[in-house]
Amino acid sequence: MNIRSVAAADEGGTTVGRQERKRRKLYDQLYDTAVGLFVAHGFEATTMDQIAEAADVARATVFNHYAQKVGFLEEWGVRRRARVAEILGAEHAEDLPVDDRLHRYLKEMADLNIASRAETTVLMDASARHGRLLQDPSLEIELARIVEEGRLRGEIRAGVDSDQAGALLAACYFSTILRWIREEPAPFDLHQRLRGALGIILRGLLADSTDSEAS
Numbered sequence: 001m002n003i004r005s006v007a008a009a010d011e012g013g014t015t016v017g018r019q020e021r022k023r024r025k026l027y028d029q030l031y032d033t034a035v036g037l038f039v040a041h042g043f044e045a046t047t048m049d050q051i052a053e054a055a056d057v058a059r060a061t062v063f064n065h066y067a068q069k070v071g072f073l074e075e076w077g078v079r080r081r082a083r084v085a086e087i088l089g090a091e092h093a094e095d096l097p098v099d100d101r102l103h104r105y106l107k108e109m110a111d112l113n114i115a116s117r118a119e120t121t122v123l124m125d126a127s128a129r130h131g132r133l134l135q136d137p138s139l140e141i142e143l144a145r146i147v148e149e150g151r152l153r154g155e156i157r158a159g160v161d162s163d164q165a166g167a168l169l170a171a172c173y174f175s176t177i178l179r180w181i182r183e184e185p186a187p188f189d190l191h192q193r194l195r196g197a198l199g200i201i202l203r204g205l206l207a208d209s210t211d212s213e214a215s
Contacts, residue, residue, distance in 0.1 A: 027065050030055050034072045039119050043073075043126035073131040076123050081138060084108040098150025099202055105146065106173060106194045113177060114190060121181040128178060140170035165201075172197050 033055040037046045048069055052059045066072055084105060088094075093104050113120040127133040144166025150156045156165075176197060180190050 023065075026057070026061070030057070030062055030065055031072060031075055034066075034069075035076065035119065035123070038072070038126065039122050043069075043122060043130065070131050073123060073127045074136070077127065077133075077136065077138065080109070080112055081142060083112060085142075094149070098146060098153070098155045101146055101150070102143070102169070102198055102202075103195065105143070106198060107191060109173065110190045110194055113180070117181075117186070120177070121184075124177055124181055128174075133174060134171070137167075139173065140166040142166070143169040168201060169198070172201065 030051065034046070034051045037050060037054060041050075046069075048062050048066075049059055052062045055062070066075075087108050088101075088104060091104075093101050096104065113124075124133070140163075144162045147156060147160070147165045147169075148162035151158065151160060151162060156162075173194065176190070176193055180186055180188065180193070
């Protein structure tokens with residue numbers, strides 16, 4: 001490759017990078033605008049036209065980035081899970097015992113919900129009504145992965161199905177959040193409720209032989 005070709009390739013790479021940055025910036029702008037409108041006016045009452053107007057872009061531009069309004073709800077969930085993964089990654093949480101790791105994961109999720117309760121109330125409710133909140137396997141896959149890593153380290157019983165455990169934990173999380181957003185002010189301490197639920201799941205409901213003997 002001659003010098004001119006190298007220069008052209010570099011220029012092309014710069015152009016592609018710039019275009020991607022612009023695309024991502026607009027994607028984020030539309031997301032922030034939509035979430036703000038959802039919180040202010042409700043998910044159902046907000047239209048794609050209103051999002052376009054508030055973001056000062058053409059209606060077609062919104063649809064180019066988010067084919068459906070529900071896409072904003074899916075992106076909201078993706079960003080929350082990514083934020084928790086970033087926090088736990090920085091803390092090297094993968095080195096913790098599986099029970100501590102699950103507690104830390106749910107704690108960080110709870111922290112995000114508490115810090116933005118109004119946003120969580122609107123978008124979690126909308127996700128349950130209009131999105132794929134209970135069908136999207138993303139959270140249960142992440143939790144199942146943590147359980148499976150614990151099983152491989154001998155911290156989880158060999159007979160435990162990691163996928164089933166992940167689904168159970170995700171369902172518990174979502175049902176707890178949906179009850180938590182139902183009333184204002186919050187009807188219970190979210191951290192405490194999630195800790196208690198996780199403790200029950202980790203220990204199981206039936207007393208083992210040592211518990212029976214102790215009683």
